[in-house]
Amino acid sequence: MPGGEPLLSGFEDPDEYGFETRAIRAGQPHDPRTGGVVTAIALSTTFAQDGVGEPRFGYEYARTGNPTRHAYEQCIASLEGATHGFAFASGLAAEDVLLRHLKPGDHLLLGDDAYGGTFRLIDKVHARAGLASSAVDLTDTESIRQAWTPSTRMVWFETPTNPLLTVIDIEQVCSVVHELGGLTVVDNTFATPYLQQPIGLGADAVVHSATKYLGGHSDMVGGVVATSHEAIAEHVGFVQNAVGAVAGPFDSYLALRGIKTLPVRMDRHCENAAAIVEVLIAHPRVSDVLYPGLEHHPGHDVAIRQMSGFGGMVSFRLAGGREAAEKAAASTRVFTLAESLGAVESLIEHPGVMTHASATGSALEVPDDLIRISVGIESIDDLVDDLDRALATA
Numbered sequence: 001m002p003g004g005e006p007l008l009s010g011f012e013d014p015d016e017y018g019f020e021t022r023a024i025r026a027g028q029p030h031d032p033r034t035g036g037v038v039t040a041i042a043l044s045t046t047f048a049q050d051g052v053g054e055p056r057f058g059y060e061y062a063r064t065g066n067p068t069r070h071a072y073e074q075c076i077a078s079l080e081g082a083t084h085g086f087a088f089a090s091g092l093a094a095e096d097v098l099l100r101h102l103k104p105g106d107h108l109l110l111g112d113d114a115y116g117g118t119f120r121l122i123d124k125v126h127a128r129a130g131l132a133s134s135a136v137d138l139t140d141t142e143s144i145r146q147a148w149t150p151s152t153r154m155v156w157f158e159t160p161t162n163p164l165l166t167v168i169d170i171e172q173v174c175s176v177v178h179e180l181g182g183l184t185v186v187d188n189t190f191a192t193p194y195l196q197q198p199i200g201l202g203a204d205a206v207v208h209s210a211t212k213y214l215g216g217h218s219d220m221v222g223g224v225v226a227t228s229h230e231a232i233a234e235h236v237g238f239v240q241n242a243v244g245a246v247a248g249p250f251d252s253y254l255a256l257r258g259i260k261t262l263p264v265r266m267d268r269h270c271e272n273a274a275a276i277v278e279v280l281i282a283h284p285r286v287s288d289v290l291y292p293g294l295e296h297h298p299g300h301d302v303a304i305r306q307m308s309g310f311g312g313m314v315s316f317r318l319a320g321g322r323e324a325a326e327k328a329a330a331s332t333r334v335f336t337l338a339e340s341l342g343a344v345e346s347l348i349e350h351p352g353v354m355t356h357a358s359a360t361g362s363a364l365e366v367p368d369d370l371i372r373i374s375v376g377i378e379s380i381d382d383l384v385d386d387l388d389r390a391l392a393t394a
């Protein structure tokens with residue numbers, strides 16, 4: 001990888017340093033000129049060469065390689081336990097590059113609960129370029145075998161899923177797909193590498209919306225791919241440069257800064273979410289709570305096996321139906337009514353009308369009495385009081 005080497009900090013190796021140490025140090029050596037402990041925002045678009053075709057530090061042109069972006073890419077690779085990391089302008093830009101690995105006529109299996117924008121990208125953009133796809137229930141691996149066709153090349157899924165918090169057994173799905181000769185991509189946005197590392201469980205590539213927990217502060221849009229699959233890495237690196245939807249240096253810096261506190265933020269997200277779930281399951285106006293931490297959640301045992309915490313995302317359904325859900329979602333004060341997730345502040349939304357409107361009428365349509373919350377790291381008492389007040393209106 002051009003420019004990759006000079007940024008190794010010596011803190012990348014998961015066998016040698018713990019996750020929290022690597023979140024702060026991996027790919028981020030002290031500045032060799034000043035000793036600065038924070039990776040500089042490198043704005044230069046071009047780099048001096050010592051001779052024709054002899055770049056001094058491996059960098060030539062900033063779309064191809066930028067030092068701040070490389071630090072971020074190496075940090076992500078380390079955290080996901082991958083050999084390669086790539087950073088993009090958005091989560092969907094990262095997904096687009098992985099989908100370009102497929103050719104016209106190929107067939108993709110998509111988990112039947114997914115981020116609406118992922119479905120739109122596959123169904124409205126890549127379908128026009130000749131990609132066929134179908135949605136399947138991946139909690140049942142028999143459905144993979146049934147839906148498999150001679151042109152199926154890839155299975156793409158989230159776990160936990162957005163917004164239904166379904167848990168997919170990564171190891172089991174990957175082993176079936178590999179047996180059938182396909183590739184697996186896991187969208188690890190909800191869990192983050194702190195709670196779940198799909199590559200170690202057999203996934204060929206991991207994709208993230210870094211806009212969410214990795215950035216963690218609702219102040220940057222970004223995406224990453226991590227992989228140890230050499231052919232995928234070669235493809236992603238090539239398309240990253242050839243198409244150019246790269247993460248800029250400021251966004252790369254913000255992501256690096258966010259990632260340093262990912263472990264402590266995730267601990268608090270999990271703790272607050274668990275406390276809120278307790279309140280919701282006891283609430284008379286709530287008909288169902290979807291959270292992998294609940295013992296009766298169908299994916300609870302798998303979640304315990306493959307995750308080190310249940311995350312900060314919670315969905316629940318209201319006995320009063322769509323009207324009640326819309327009313328409650330619009331009545332909070334501490335929770336902000338907004339799309340997106342994964343940052344320090346708590347957010348509430350109605351997926352059917354907001355984030356998942358593009359899936360209406362498809363196999364990925366979500367119930368209209370559903371509310372999704374992204375539990376932040378505020379005082380838990382304030383969050384509980386706020387939800388109590390809002391639910392009283394529903």
Ligand SMILES: *Cc1c(COP(=O)(O)O)cnc(C)c1O
Pocket residue numbers: 090091092093115117118158162187189190208209210211212221222223
């Ligand atoms: C937000 C999101 C995406 C898309 O990422 P962007 O950064 O908005 O492009 C993909 N997958 C999941 C699970 C998401 O939540």
